[in-house]
Amino acid sequence: xxxxxxxxxxxxxxxxxxxxxxxxxxxxxxxxxxxxxxxxxxxxxxxxxxxxxxxxxxxxxxxxxxxxxxxxxxxxxxxxxxxxxxxxxxxxxxxxxxxxxxxxxxxxxxxxxxxxxxxxxxxxxxxxxxxxxxxxxxxxxxxxxxxxxxxxxxxxxxxxxxxxxxxxxxxxxxxxxxxxxxxxxxxxxxxxxxxxxxxxxxxxxxxxxxxxxxxxxxxxxxxxxxxxxxxxxxxxxxxxxxxxxxxxxxxxxxxxxxxxxxxxxxxxxxxxxxxxxxxxxxxxxxxxxxxxxxxxxxxxxxxxxxxxxxxxxxxxxxxxxxxxxxxxxxxxxxxxxxxxxxxx
Numbered sequence: 042x043x044x045x046x047x048x049x050x051x052x053x054x055x056x057x058x059x060x061x062x063x064x065x066x067x068x069x070x071x072x073x074x075x076x077x078x079x080x081x082x083x084x085x086x087x088x089x090x091x092x093x094x095x096x097x098x099x100x101x102x103x104x105x106x107x108x109x110x111x112x113x114x115x116x117x118x119x120x121x122x123x124x125x126x127x128x129x130x131x132x133x134x135x136x137x138x139x140x141x142x143x144x145x146x147x148x149x150x151x152x153x154x155x156x157x158x159x160x161x162x163x164x165x166x167x168x169x170x171x172x173x174x175x176x177x178x179x180x181x182x183x184x185x186x187x188x189x190x191x192x193x194x195x196x197x198x199x200x201x202x203x204x205x206x207x208x209x210x211x212x213x214x215x216x217x218x219x220x221x222x223x224x225x226x227x228x229x230x231x232x233x234x235x236x237x238x239x240x241x242x243x244x245x246x247x248x249x250x251x252x253x254x255x256x257x258x259x260x261x262x263x264x265x266x267x268x269x270x271x272x273x274x275x276x277x278x279x280x281x282x283x284x285x286x287x288x289x290x291x292x293x294x295x296x297x298x299x300x301x302x303x304x305x306x307x308x309x310x311x312x313x314x315x316x317x318x319x320x321x322x323x324x325x326x327x328x329x330x331x332x333x334x335x336x337x338x339x340x341x342x343x344x345x346x347x348x349x350x351x352x353x354x355x356x357x358x359x360x361x362x363x364x365x366x367x368x369x370x371x372x373x374x375x376x377x378x379x380x381x382x383x384x385x
Contacts, residue, residue, distance in 0.1 A: 044068040046081045081139065162192040166208075168325030169349070178202055179215035180223065183302050186323045202233075209243045209322075211302045214256075230280040234259045240272075241298050245322060247282040252298040300343060306352065307343040315371070317341055318358070319372060320342055324349050327370045335362075 042048075042064045052065040068074055166172045166184045174182045174190055180202070180349040184190055184341070188208025201222035214223045216237030225242050229249025233242055238256025243249065251260060253272040260270045260278050264285055270278055272290075279289040293309075300307035306323070308316060314336040316330040324347065330336055344355045353364040353371065363374040 046084065049078070049081055050085055064198075072302055107197065124318060151335060162194075163189065164191075165189045169323065171304075176202075176204075178217060178221075178223075181213045183211040185209035185211075185301050206242055206244060208240065208245060209301075211239070211241050211299050213239050228247045230264065230285040231260045231262045231278075239299075243298075247316065248279065249282075250277065250279040251291060252277045252295050254295045297343070301346065304346050305343050306346045310339045310341055312336060313338045313340065313360075317371075317373065325369070329370065329372045331372055331374045335373065 042061070048061055049069075050064055052062055069078060075176060096365050140191070164172065164174050164184065166186055166188050168187050170186055172184045174184065174192075176182065176192060177194065182190055182204070185208060188206070188210060190206040190210060193203045193205075201224045203224045203226065205226045207228065210233070212225065214235050214237055220236060225235075227233075227242065227244045227249050229244050231249060231251075233240070233251050235256065235258045239254040240252070240256070240258055241250075241252045241301045243251075251258065251272065253274050253276055255274050258272050260272060262269065262285075267286065267288075269372055270288070270290060272278060275292055277289070277291055277293040277295075281287065297307035297309050299318050301323075306319065313330060317330055317336075320326060320328050326349070340356075340360050344352055344359075346352055350366060353366060356362060357364045357376070361376045363376045365372045365374070
């Protein structure tokens with residue numbers, strides 16, 4: 042069907058038919074339609090300029106709730122991209138994506154050691170960006186760069202709230218009056234179960250890690266011969282796929298593991314090899330350490346991450362390195378020691 046301004050308005054207001062809504066969602070999902078959608082969004086804002094005390098036409102949450110009410114469906118998770126100006130074409134495209142989760146099908150995602158689960162939402166972040174996902178129960182998940190979160194809704198009160206994570210995320214889980222469990226599944230050697238707390242989960246490079254900032258979590262190992270571990274605030278638990286029983290459980294500076302949520306990269310006696318890995322995971326660049334002996338050098342410090350070139354300058358100055366940025370590659374060199382010139 043032909044997509045018109047009137048069809049998009051009906052869609053945003055929740056007045057479109059299911060067939061029309063699907064067509065509008067497909068149209069909005071195509072970046073080539075961005076200019077037209079942006080023009081229509083501005084026109085819609087002008088036509089619906091709110092009087093004092095009325096709803097903001099760009100109140101995405103209100104539009105989303107209205108759409109779900111019109112369709113008679115349960116609310117879906119809301120994605121709030123960080124560092125984006127408002128209003129943008131993405132608002133209408135996001136409405137398409139969110140509504141599509143409730144009206145347009147689902148995904149099956151098989152996690153290692155886990156049964157297939159019906160996921161009503163799937164969110165991913167590109168390199169160099171983070172994203173806030175607001176779940177229907179009021180919990181919030183901040184995804185780090187190059188990460189994916191899948192959320193499974195269930196109407197069965199006996200079933201836990203469940204998400205599946207690839208990459209890294211910060212969780213702020215809301216406690217429910219019925220003490221409903223919240224479970225984070227990973228493809229590592231454990232899952233994380235909570236009631237209400239703040240923590241980070243990391244799953245990359247055949248390693249899995251959870252760091253607790255507040256509250257209490259239970260780490261449930263997929264190997265039933267291993268005893269579950271209850272973490273206290275300020276504690277880390279980490280496993281490696283190759284050695285599932287070699288569990289690291291220790292006290293750490295927990296805040297440093299969540300610094301990325303504030304656009305900072307924090308190192309605490311971190312080896313250069315690990316620094317290189319984090320740069321690769323965050324920015325999608327290839328990192329080469331020219332002198333392998335440098336890999337064991339330890340670094341401590343916190344740096345802003347908004348600009349990769351600025352971060353490289355800060356790292357080079359703080360840790361006496363020379364860093365060359367060549368397209369999608371970073372090369373780390375040992376910086377020569379300069380000697381003062383002698384004068385007669």
